[in-house]
Amino acid sequence: MAAHYILLMWLAFGAGLLQSVHCAQTSLPVRRITGKFVFPAQRCDGRDENDWKLFSKFHSNTQQVASRAMELGCHRRGDQHATKYTVIYQVMYVTDISIGTPPQPFRAIIDITQSNLFVPSINCTDRAQEWEVENCLYHLMYDSVASSTYQSNLTPARLHYYGVYTWGNLSQDTVHIGDISVEKHVFQEATMWHPGYMIDWDEQYDSVLGLARLRARNTYDDFHDSSLLEKMGRQNTLDRNVFAIRHPRTDADEGQLILGGVDDSITRSVVRLALVDSPLDGDDSNFIAFASAGWVVAASSLALGAYLDQDPLTIPLPNYIAVLTNGYGNMMLPQRMADQIAEYLQWDDWLDDFPCEQRDRFPNLTISLGPQQQAFVLSPWQYMPEVTDPEGHQRCLLPFDPMYQDGAHPDYILLGGSFLASFYTEFDLDQKTIGLANYTRL
Numbered sequence: 001m002a003a004h005y006i007l008l009m010w011l012a013f014g015a016g017l018l019q020s021v022h023c024a025q026t027s028l029p030v031r032r033i034t035g036k037f038v039f040p041a042q043r044c045d046g047r048d049e050n051d052w053k054l055f056s057k058f059h060s061n062t063q064q065v066a067s068r069a070m071e072l073g074c075h076r077r078g079d080q081h082a083t084k085y086t087v088i089y090q091v092m093y094v095t096d097i098s099i100g101t102p103p104q105p106f107r108a109i110i111d112i113t114q115s116n117l118f119v120p121s122i123n124c125t126d127r128a129q130e131w132e133v134e135n136c137l138y139h140l141m142y143d144s145v146a147s148s149t150y151q152s153n154l155t156p157a158r159l160h161y162y163g164v165y166t167w168g169n170l171s172q173d174t175v176h177i178g179d180i181s182v183e184k185h186v187f188q189e190a191t192m193w194h195p196g197y198m199i200d201w202d203e204q205y206d207s208v209l210g211l212a213r214l215r216a217r218n219t220y221d222d223f224h225d226s227s228l229l230e231k232m233g234r235q236n237t238l239d240r241n242v243f244a245i246r247h248p249r250t251d252a253d254e255g256q257l258i259l260g261g262v263d264d265s266i267t268r269s270v271v272r273l274a275l276v277d278s279p280l281d282g283d284d285s286n287f288i289a290f291a292s293a294g295w296v297v298a299a300s301s302l303a304l305g306a307y308l309d310q311d312p313l314t315i316p317l318p319n320y321i322a323v324l325t326n327g328y329g330n331m332m333l334p335q336r337m338a339d340q341i342a343e344y345l346q347w348d349d350w351l352d353d354f355p356c357e358q359r360d361r362f363p364n365l366t367i368s369l370g371p372q373q374q375a376f377v378l379s380p381w382q383y384m385p386e387v388t389d390p391e392g393h394q395r396c397l398l399p400f401d402p403m404y405q406d407g408a409h410p411d412y413i414l415l416g417g418s419f420l421a422s423f424y425t426e427f428d429l430d431q432k433t434i435g436l437a438n439y440t441r442l
């Protein structure tokens with residue numbers, strides 16, 4: 001008895017000691033920023049071939065959305081209810097990371113579907129073209145000379161992230177995420193930074209904190225490294241190979257990212273969904289970029305509650321998969337389904353946003369996921385993001401985008417930030433699950 005007791009004491013002491021030596025869990029504040037793509041109606045006059053070419057600099061879905069905005073903007077100008085502009089909002093979640101010894105800070109987008117890390121370089125040259133709103137001189141820049149842990153690599157690399165094209169050389173250094181450090185991480189030091197036409201949101205971030213489970217495949221990049229998360233998992237850096245995010249719901253809210261642990265007060269009510277191995281066949285670049293990151297579950301249906309004397313709308317999703325990302329704000333649906341939803345909600349112009357007081361009139365959205373067809377009910381207060389328009393008014397968005405597909409792919413829907421921000425979320429590398437729980441705003 002006594003021996004057992006001593007052994008237990010010793011184990012407890014040993015575990016406590018290990019915990020205090022290991023610093024393998026960290027918590028970071030998460031902010032939301034809303035990028036605006038503003039298309040002024042008067043641009044229709046100057047519209048030419050070149051405008052369309054410049055749009056091709058976008059991520060392929062954004063590009064389609066942008067050309068649609070242009071079309072609508074010009075169309076609206078001609079009618080008597082002409083608006084001054086059309087706006088596309090992009091919601092992003094950011095936190096701070098740092099690189100080097102001593103650490104140099106950067107603002108990074110938290111993206112569960114990104115692997116490659118990039119950062120503007122002190123070597124950046126001012127190469128902005130007339131039509132470019134930004135270049136890396138407006139950003140925090142990495143200075144390798146000032147870091148004692150820097151190792152040169154000098155392999156040339158090009159990347160494309162969210163409408164921004166970067167060129168540079170690879171470098172290696174220690175990356176710090178809160179109290180956690182990842183040593184010898186290879187990243188792109190960008191010496192050229194070219195945002196797409198009329199993008200102005202890139203000035204609000206310098207880098208990306210990639211939390212892809214598997215190596216994400218962006219077809220444009222010519223460098224493919226493991227994400228910081230994958231590396232932490234492989235090097236057993238974390239207490240537990242898990243992270244949790246509470247995404248803020250507005251630009252004024254503060255959310256939280258816990259790396260290496262979960263929120264103990266809420267983890268008991270989490271509903272867990274098993275990840276599925278997604279086939280990466282086909283050549284749809286959107287699909288490959290998002291699904292290759294490995295946060296994919298089975299989908300079974302999507303439904304909207306009764307609305308304006310209509311019976312509830314249920315869209316079955318047989319053999320569909322749901323790809324999760326916080327690197328894209330809206331939910332993306334096959335065109336046919338997006339049209340069905342627009343018709344049901346009598347939403348004529350899908351770029352229209354609404355005064356937030358009108359949220360009351362929208363129905364609940366139920367998304368059923370996993371082999372057990374677990375239903376996740378989202379009220380319009382959850383699924384309709386609040387944004388501020390260019391004149392400072394609060395607007396609420398319907399977060400459904402039609403998916404423009406550029407190739408063959410498995411049947412899928414994309415559940416973006418507006419879905420994930422409706423819940424407290426847990427991502428488990430070892431159990432291969434995603435967990436969701438309701439939470440009330442802190």
Ligand SMILES: *[C@@H]1O[C@H](CO)[C@@H](O)[C@H](O)[C@H]1NC(C)=O
Pocket residue numbers: 154156167168169191
């Ligand atoms: C890569 O590094 C080499 C050697 O310092 C330099 O000459 C070259 O300009 C760099 N390339 C880019 C794209 O920054």
Ligand SMILES: *[C@@H]1O[C@H](CO)[C@@H](O)[C@H](O)[C@H]1NC(C)=O
Pocket residue numbers: 121123152154169170171189
């Ligand atoms: C930055 O410029 C310096 C001086 O030209 C050069 O030695 C270094 O290799 C450059 N760094 C990168 C990453 O290209």
Ligand SMILES: *[C@@H]1O[C@H](CO)[C@@H](O)[C@H](O)[C@H]1NC(C)=O
Pocket residue numbers: 305364377378379
């Ligand atoms: C919508 O869902 C919420 C829970 O998320 C529930 O309280 C409410 O009653 C639902 N409304 C309708 C009309 O079903």
Ligand SMILES: *[C@@H]1O[C@H](CO)[C@@H](O)[C@H](O)[C@H]1NC(C)=O
Pocket residue numbers: 269271375376377436437438
């Ligand atoms: C959230 O709460 C609603 C209403 O109480 C419930 O129907 C739903 O199952 C809950 N979702 C989760 C993920 O716990």
